[in-house]
Amino acid sequence: MTINPDQLIKFSPMHRLQWEDAQQKDVILYPEGMVELNQSSAEILKLCDGTRKLAQIVSDLEEKFSTSGLTNDIIAFLEVALKNGWIQQH
Amino acid sequence: MAGSNNIKITPPRWLLAELTYACPLQCPYCSNPIDYANYQSELDTEDWKRVLTQARKMGAVQLGFSGGEPLTRKDLVELVKHARDLGYYSNLITSGYGLTEEKIIQLKEAGLDHIQVSIQASTQELNDHIAGTTSFQTKKEVAHLVKKHGYPMVLCVVIHRENIHQMPEILAMAEELGADYLELANTQYYGWAHVNRDLLLPTKEQFEHAEATAQAFKEKVAGKMKIYYVVPDLYEDRPKACMNGWGTTFLTIAPDGVALPCHSARDLPGLDCPNVKDYSIEQIWNDSKAFNFFRGFEWMQEPCKSCDEKEKDFGGCRCQAYLLTGDMTNTDPVCSKSPKHGVIQEAIDSAKASTESTNEKPLIFRNSKNSKILSKTE
Numbered sequence: 001m002t003i004n005p006d007q008l009i010k011f012s013p014m015h016r017l018q019w020e021d022a023q024q025k026d027v028i029l030y031p032e033g034m035v036e037l038n039q040s041s042a043e044i045l046k047l048c049d050g051t052r053k054l055a056q057i058v059s060d061l062e063e064k065f066s067t068s069g070l071t072n073d074i075i076a077f078l079e080v081a082l083k084n085g086w087i088q089q090h
Numbered sequence: 091m092a093g094s095n096n097i098k099i100t101p102p103r104w105l106l107a108e109l110t111y112a113c114p115l116q117c118p119y120c121s122n123p124i125d126y127a128n129y130q131s132e133l134d135t136e137d138w139k140r141v142l143t144q145a146r147k148m149g150a151v152q153l154g155f156s157g158g159e160p161l162t163r164k165d166l167v168e169l170v171k172h173a174r175d176l177g178y179y180s181n182l183i184t185s186g187y188g189l190t191e192e193k194i195i196q197l198k199e200a201g202l203d204h205i206q207v208s209i210q211a212s213t214q215e216l217n218d219h220i221a222g223t224t225s226f227q228t229k230k231e232v233a234h235l236v237k238k239h240g241y242p243m244v245l246c247v248v249i250h251r252e253n254i255h256q257m258p259e260i261l262a263m264a265e266e267l268g269a270d271y272l273e274l275a276n277t278q279y280y281g282w283a284h285v286n287r288d289l290l291l292p293t294k295e296q297f298e299h300a301e302a303t304a305q306a307f308k309e310k311v312a313g314k315m316k317i318y319y320v321v322p323d324l325y326e327d328r329p330k331a332c333m334n335g336w337g338t339t340f341l342t343i344a345p346d347g348v349a350l351p352c353h354s355a356r357d358l359p360g361l362d363c364p365n366v367k368d369y370s371i372e373q374i375w376n377d378s379k380a381f382n383f384f385r386g387f388e389w390m391q392e393p394c395k396s397c398d399e400k401e402k403d404f405g406g407c408r409c410q411a412y413l414l415t416g417d418m419t420n421t422d423p424v425c426s427k428s429p430k431h432g433v434i435q436e437a438i439d440s441a442k443a444s445t446e447s448t449n450e451k452p453l454i455f456r457n458s459k460n461s462k463i464l465s466k467t468e
Contacts, residue, residue, distance in 0.1 A: 016179060083313070
């Protein structure tokens with residue numbers, strides 16, 4: 001599964017992304033399961049709100065963290081997220 | 091106290107709220123205790139709210155509303171609302187019996203995250219026989235309604251000798267109903283399933299055939315439907331890492347308020363499982379005898395004690411060790427290193443002999459009458 005750069009990316013309505021105080025981590029919750037996220041994964045997913053395409057997610061994160069060259073890492077993570085059903089593209 | 095030796099205690103992540111033992115179904119593999127009919131009292135709404143609040147504060151995040159049939163509780167919507175306000179991810183584990191569209195909408199508005207509907211078989215005749223109740227059509231309708239109202243739909247089918255031959259039809263039914271997740275749960279032989287094991291345990295050939303069918307289907311539906319496959323541990327040679335380790339992750343509260351490290355622990359002797367009416371969840375989780383009993387590795391006997399796999403499987407399941415060897419500190423006899431491993435083959439042989447017997451005894455269905463009879467003869 002690959003990310004289509006021309007389509008918006010949206011977090012799946014079948015999952016919930018939330019901050020867990022007890023774990024000091026963002027987590028993805030779904031039926032009978034939970035995935036703990038590291039900070040960079042959580043930052044990417046928070047931008048998958050259905051208003052952005054790939055290029056904008058990359059530029060927003062590069063700006064936020066004052067860096068460049070994030071494209072490949074972000075694509076790699078988003079492909080994992082798509083495969084796991086955490087995000088959708090329509 | 092066993093296990094109280096400086097073990098780092100991790101907070102609970104999973105809370106299973108068994109709201110009631112009342113159930114309109116009579117499945118002969120029910121995981122409720124055999125003597126459930128002796129526990130008539132149920133926690134009230136305020137007790138449950140306090141339990142949810144306290145467990146959430148410690149870090150519990152996945153919440154299962156179970157039973158019995160949780161829909162028989164009049165305060166279910168109120169409890170779901172409370173759970174949502176606390177930030178739980180709430181799972182309703184139901185037979186679907188009595189779940190109207192109106193109730194599905196109310197639960198959605200209250201913040202329920204997902205509904206798991208159990209179906210007993212792929213045909214009405216067998217479903218209704220196993221459930222002991224005419225329920226097949228209702229369950230299929232409920233599955234459609236769950237989808238219609240935007241919940242992730244989890245279909246759960248418990249697999250045993252009476253329905254294992256229907257595996258292809260069960261998979262087709264899950265696809266037709268649009269399940270997002272399919273749980274294929276090979277029966278675990280505790281509680282009622284232990285009593286009925288000779289009649290429920292399939293042969294190894296049946297298991298392998300069904301598993302291959304399910305595996306091929308899993309690849310076919312990858313990306314559309316997730317399959318949870320609960321392995322038949324009697325045919326494994328290493329035990330399951332039961333409960334992810336005792337008192338590390340899972341907390342079950344029984345209908346009467348007894349706190350259990352696993353939902354079958356009620357059957358273990360001498361644990362003195364505490365009640366939420368007497369103690370806070372924090373006291374229960376951190377300080378009680380029951381929750382500390384099998385924490386860490388000090389309680390183990392050989393061959394577990396010196397085994398290099400003990401941190402992987404924690405010696406397996408305490409309830410299985412107790413049910414099959416009579417000593418809950420023994421190695422789970424599923425393990426081929428266990429000196430009692432022979433009891434597993436005896437169980438398999440006994441089940442096989444029962445299929446060949448001309449006067450097969452009938453299944454004992456899970457209902458109050460049978461519960462009372464069985465708890466007297468125990």
